[in-house]
Amino acid sequence: MGAPNLIPSNLDWVTARAECSVVHVFKEIEQGVIADVEKAQSFVLPTEPIKFSIAKGASNRFTVVRVDDPISAISHSVYFVCKRGEIQVYEDAANGEELRMKATLTLTDDGHCKLKVGDEELYQWQFRRRALENLFFGIPR
Numbered sequence: 001m002g003a004p005n006l007i008p009s010n011l012d013w014v015t016a017r018a019e020c021s022v023v024h025v026f027k028e029i030e031q032g033v034i035a036d037v038e039k040a041q042s043f044v045l046p047t048e049p050i051k052f053s054i055a056k057g058a059s060n061r062f063t064v065v066r067v068d069d070p071i072s073a074i075s076h077s078v079y080f081v082c083k084r085g086e087i088q089v090y091e092d093a094a095n096g097e098e099l100r101m102k103a104t105l106t107l108t109d110d111g112h113c114k115l116k117v118g119d120e121e122l123y124q125w126q127f128r129r130r131a132l133e134n135l136f137f138g139i140p141r
Contacts, residue, residue: 011111020105020113025124026082030062032128033080037064040136052136066135078135087115089131103127 034054041052049070055063060082067075079090079097086104090097103115103122114121122130 007110013107013111016111016113017107020107022082022085022087022105025105025113025115026060026080026087029080029087029124029128032124033062033064033132036128036132036136040132064132064135076135078131080131087127091135101127101130 037052037054044050044052049068051067051070053065053067055065057063062080064078064080065075066077067073077092078100081088081090086102088099088103089101091100092098101117103117106114106116106121108114108121112123114123115127116122117127117130
């Protein structure tokens with residue numbers, strides 16, 4: 001167990017809040033997702049056809065793709081989009097993309113920049129896990 005999260009007695013909260021911007025955090029999430037995709041792919045057995053990849057769209061969008069069968073082109077995707085002051089996550093659905101999660105940012109009283117999803121405050125890894133866990137480890141529909 002790590003050290004307890006202590007509230008700093010003196011924090012440059014203005015700088016911390018300025019760095020807690022949607023655009024900045026979106027770029028950090030993208031870098032984290034790239035590492036997550038590489039790690040997930042490393043756990044796929046060489047005999048399995050599953051391939052994970054990232055497709056970069058505009059600067060405010062990227063997609064994580066899971067191809068289960070390259071011959072029949074069966075695939076599933078999760079889309080990350082930065083717009084309107086939010087980070088949004090969409091998933092493939094029968095009628096196109098379906099919104100699964102959206103987050104705004106907050107600087108917590110203990111000085112951490114966290115993603116706010118509903119009433120919950122999440123670290124970036126928790127947000128990425130919620131967005132990608134089913135794609136990486138779920139059973140295809």
